[in-house]
Amino acid sequence: MIAQIKAELLKVRSTRTTAGLLLGMVALILLFVLLTGLLSSVASLSSAENQRQLLSIGALAGVFSALAGVLLVTSEYRYGTIRPTILFTPSRSRVIGAKVLAATLAGVGFGIVGEALGWAIGYAILSGRGITFALNSGDCVQLALGGLAGIALWGAMGAGLGTLLRNQVGGVITLLAWGFVVSPLLFGLVPSVGRFMPSYAQDSLIGLTTNHLLPPAAGGIVLVAWTALLASAGLALTARRDVT
């Protein structure tokens, strides 16, 4: 299993896809932190909740971590490398399991870069504009580590989703539509259901206090449950389907 994970991590590293995703992630986080940090008034940025929002922008890395997870699986179907992969490792559960774990580890990488960037720029803006830091250390740990955990789990969810769908374009579109269209709509219309969507579970995990969110621990459990659900559904399907 360790060998398989190593192989999967090499797949992540050996194309330019990952570098491209990292670049996109850095650009997007930079843009959002700068816009939020520079365009908001000093008064607004002085509230703890708004500082939390600013410093949680690094969690956008979850989008890229999830994309990397989707691509780790779907590019194998797109380019046919799934055939040699399964020939070398016929155990579908070992392959899928290793992909989910490798995507989680890659997600940790995305998370470290994204969080560090979001925090560094966000904190620099706050102190540069002479705003008093309003978060205590417990808040900060929850924000940073919760963010990191969420981003890593997004990698695993992406791999699970990719395994379910197999189609690369379909997987990417489904992921983005789910995260940016379906979940916000659902949360807006039926918050009692919408808060169980992974993006809102992640918000609760990192300690955002938006109305209707789950408690942080529950948010964490929901994220893990989504990961387990997607990965095991993907595995169940893969085990039954022929590799063509």
Place this chain on the structure above:
Amino acid sequence: MPPVVVAESLTKRFGEVLAVDDLSFEIDSGTITGFLGPNGAGKTTTLRMLLGLAAPTKGHALVFDRAYGELEYPALRIGAVLEATDFHPGRSGRDHLRMLGQSVGVPDSRADEVLALVELRDASRRRVKGYSLGMRQRLGLAAALLGDPELLVLDEPANGLDPEGVRWLRDFLRRFASEGRTVLISSHVLAEVAQTVDQVLIVSHGRFIVESSLEELTARVSGVVRVRSGDSPRLAAALIAESLKPTKSDEHTLLVPGATSARVGDIAFAAGVAVHELATEGSSLEEIFLQLTSDEQS
């Protein structure tokens, strides 16, 4: 020595299509077997079942006495290439091999070895995007060889290869088999493999129509001689006297199965019949193959 590959009543149905219909066969070690049949005959599907990629509807296939998926590290005993194009275009050939090798504990140095073996060393760090079809084919072969296998399974390996590539592959497979290892290659063009294989399995519509050594196959349909002469009736009588069975094609032409043109020419000469045209027909393996597979279809 037990057979390397055993298929028993192997069957695969895709909805209405019976792609593989109750195939049973064995392949002995040290042989090169050609698995032949027209497009859509069920070759790829059979190989996929053999290699654990597809589940049979009925029956089973064993490699080295076990189902492929139950072997500990199958890639260390069986090398296979199903498609010549199974690479991520943005990954280097070497990284493609490394990632496969790492999954079964094969060191990166082995990747360099097989790259040298298939003469891809210079291109190994370039992205596959820039490889020619021939290079991709050799990279696929390199992947199959990573685990230093005893059995090589190649699906249509000659597809798209230039004559030099075909020759290179043939020499390579001969060398491979001469070390006591086993090769199973499929093709829809008999001529591509005729000079390579020891025995042939010919399928059409998912069923065997021929299972024999190459010599048997050649002997079995040793050609039809077409002879145009000045006196067909007299020549026919002479041929029948030599226990051949000529049939009339047109007024001046006879078809003589199971004979060589030399023999027919000699008989005509002895009988004093002037020969106007003498030709061997249907004697190329390709024609035999077409004849056999079209018989099956009609």
